[in-house]
Structures are given as structure tokens and as C-alpha cells.
Amino acid sequence: MNKQHQTPSGPTLLKQCEDNWQTDMGAIFFGERAVLRGKDVLEELGQHHWMEYMVFAVTGRESKSLARLIEAIWVISTSYPDPRLWNNRVAALGGTTRTTGALAVTAASAVSEATTYGLKTSKGAIDLLYRFKDKIDSGHHLEELINLELKQNRVVWGYGRPLASGDERIVPLMCLARSLGCGNGPFVKLAFQIGEYLSRSRYKYQINISAVAAGLLADEGLSTNEFYYVAALSFVGGIFPCYVDAATHKEGTFFPLSTGRIKYKGSSSTRKWHTPGD
């Protein structure tokens, strides 16, 4: 049934891989050493800052300045400690129910992969910038691309923000980025050009921090996936305080809901169950 490929496929491929994982990413040599991307973790990477290590792990690049920029983006854009924010609220709920810190924080972090905010927006924003840049370089006009994006997808990732009209994080992030020698690249410029057009359109969408972060890191050469990976845990700075706070309040007191807070909109009134028939 399987195609007769040059390379093995089907069960033949799995047999070849059984107890056989070939990798250049990393491994531990117990009692001796560990290696990441061809470098000794203890001897060559042990002095790195954590973010530098993370950037190397994800991208293979060793860059203090890139790590510093990513750290700044994390602090400014994704670390708000308000337990009303949906992902943070998961951690606060975990705190109030006295679950473990790791469970609450990882669940909240997973929830940060959202559509109206968070990771999907971030990945969508950098993807948009790369797609638009390619098309502009091949002769398309920006306005035409934006209108097509809106027509086809009804959303332009990185623009507009739920619950707010503007984004107060942009100015401080751009200030910090410029202090690091960043912020003047073509992708950041494109991000703001799109924002300018959309803010004047009938949609009145404002640029949000996702598009700015995407522009900054696209200018640093991060791929769409690399940007997504380095952003994946970026919300924990806001998540942790919400867990810690709720865990130190009296249990069960984080925004309790009385029964009257449920607004039933179902069509069925009270009824009796009968064993189903065909």
C-alpha cells in the first residue's frame, strides 16, 4: 500500500527508527557532562544568562543583544500581573483552589496560546509581516494587501486589541529597543505603516504590541517559528504573581460566584428524563 519511495516509509521507517534517535540537538552524559547544539552545557554555556541560553537553544544563535531585546519584550509586553486577564486568571484560580504552582502556571501558559490575544496573535503578526514584505518586494501595494487580508480573513494579526483602543506598551518598548540599537529596521517600519493605514481606515484598528515585537524580532532575523518559540513562555512573568497572590489570600476567595451569577439562556424549562428510545 505504501509508495515505494527512495527513502523508507511506513513500518520500514519505524523499524529503522526503533531505539535509534539521531540528533545534533543535545544529550546528557550522566555523571560527566551535557551537550546542547554541539556545546558543552557546563563548560561553554554555564556562564550564560538564562535568556541567552534559551535563545541559543531555540535558534542556535549566541547573542547577548538579541537575548536582551527578547527579555525587554517579555517584560514590557507580556508580563502584566492582573488576575482578571484570562490567562492570568487561570493561575489565580489555581492559587485560590490550592493546586500546585507548576500546574497553575503551566495551564495558564498553555491558555496564553489564544486567538484574541497571546501566541496566536504573535505568530500571526510575524507571519503577516513576512508575507507582506515578500509581496511588497515583488511589486504589490501595501493598501491592496491589507484590504485583501481583511476581506479574506476579517482580521489583521497584530492590530486591534480586545478591551482597549490603544496600546500603552509600544512607546516604552520602542524606547528600550532603540537604547539597544534596534527599532529602525524594515519590518518595524512596515509594522507601523500597516498600523497607520488601519488606524485611518473605517476599522480604526490600532497597532498592538504583537506587531511591534514581531517587527523588532523579524529585523533580528528570527523566523516565524523561532519568534513563536521564544514567545511561548513569555507570559509567565504576569502569571506567577497572580498565582502567588491568590495562593496567599484565604482559599476560595478569588472572585467567588453566587448562583445568581449564572444567566441561563437555554430554551428548555424544567423537564423529566425518559430513557431514550429510537
Next chain:
Amino acid sequence: MNEPGDNTQREQITTKIWREESEPDNPFAASACYCSGYDVYGDLLGKISLIEYIWLLFKLEPPSKTQAQLLESLAVALANPGPRDHSVRAAMNAGVGGSTRASALMAAIAVGAGNLGGSREVYTAMQYWQQCGINLEAWLEIIANPPTDERTDVWPEMEHTPGFDPHGASCPTPVKQLLAHLSALSNGGCLSWLDNNRQALEKQAEIPLTYSGVAAATFFDLGFEPEQAEIIYLFLRLPGAAAHALEQEKTGFRQYPFFANGLTLTNDPGPVARHE
């Protein structure tokens, strides 16, 4: 701040699923809970099966006897993917290391959510069903030319036809048994069509049908939406993950594969001189 008990100005959770009445002495405790109009503790308890209750939660109406039987059969088939399955292995890794039991299920959910044998595959296969129904020509076309989106997503792209096993040789016996059983139960519909056209689809996909494909057909036959199918498939596979995680927790890591000789580091720099 509102006065206690005054909910007129308070934000509310809007739901078509659930209604509660409060105990006279405590507005934070329910005296009765109604699921789509049925008194859960005063009426359903003792009358309704778990599968019928799950159906009610998602559909807000009771299932027919056949619908409940179909969903129950699928639930039995999916309940334990077995200890070689990726999602169950994820749960067992939590078990052998002594991790929290919740993390075992979180691991099973995360790993069992993907495009290969996971709930995202069921979601995508459901979209194929929505698009093609029981039109063989449409299926052959979508298998040959799968839909693509210019935009990237947090979900990786599908690397094989959804519902089919990219590493399969021929359709495994249990998959055929499950499809035959469900097809006979459903008495027509997509499952019977799939049973009759399985080999044509497999020939086009060049890989055999697998559990996720049968699950998608069942969910589609039962009128579930793709997102409902995605999430129901996720939790229907958890019982086995839970049981295997607990078993391995007791058995311990010494009797669990570590693949000690299975990894080859292709760029090992060897020991590096220690910086004093």
C-alpha cells in the same frame, strides 16, 4: 460594589447548558442544578448513563438509543489507546518520575492534541467530512489536493491525510472491527459509506485508515461540530492514560524504557577542558 445578593448590576456567565437555584442560607451553594432543564441530582441521577449525560451536555437534547450506543461504542474503543500510544506514553512519563497526577493527564492531553493520531487530526478530518460528505470524487480530490492556508498557525501543517496512518502498512484489524461495528450500529450514513469506500480512500491516500478517521466519521454521523469532536475525542482517550500512568508510577522508572542506548549525538564535541 454591589450589595450582597444583588446581582442585577453584576456581570454574569451566560449559558444554555446550566441553571442553578441557591440554598436559602447560602447564595454560593446550589440547592438544585439543572442541565438543559433536567434536575441533575433530583432526576437524572440513577436514570441517565454517563454517555447520555455527555451527549446532553454538548447537544442539550437527549440522544436516541442508537446515538447513545454509537457514542458509547466509540468511547470504549478510544478509552485506552494502549501504552505504545504517544499520549499514553506522555502520561506514563509523568507516572514513572513521580510527577503530579494532574500533570500526567495534562501531558496526555497536550501530546494527544496533535495532528498525528490526536484531536487536531480529528478536527481536520471533520472538516474534510463537512466538505466532502459521502461524495467519493470529492474525497479523492481533497486527498490529492489538501486545502492549504497561506497564513501560518500555531498548529503545524498536516503532513498526511487526516484520519489515515502515515506509518501504516494495511488497515489494522481493530480499526476494521471498530468500523464494521459502528457501521452496523449506525445503519447507513457516513460510517457505512466509509466502510464501503475505505479501500478506495486508502488507495488514494496511499496509507491506511486509522482510529482518528473512524472517530471523525462517527462524530460527523452523530452531528457533532468539528470543535466538539476535537474536545470530546481528547477526553475520551484519557481513562487509559490515567490508568497506565498510575501503573507505571507504582512499577517505577527502572522497569520503564529509557532508551539508554538509543540516542546518537551526531555532533558530540567530547569532553571540553574544564575552566578553573
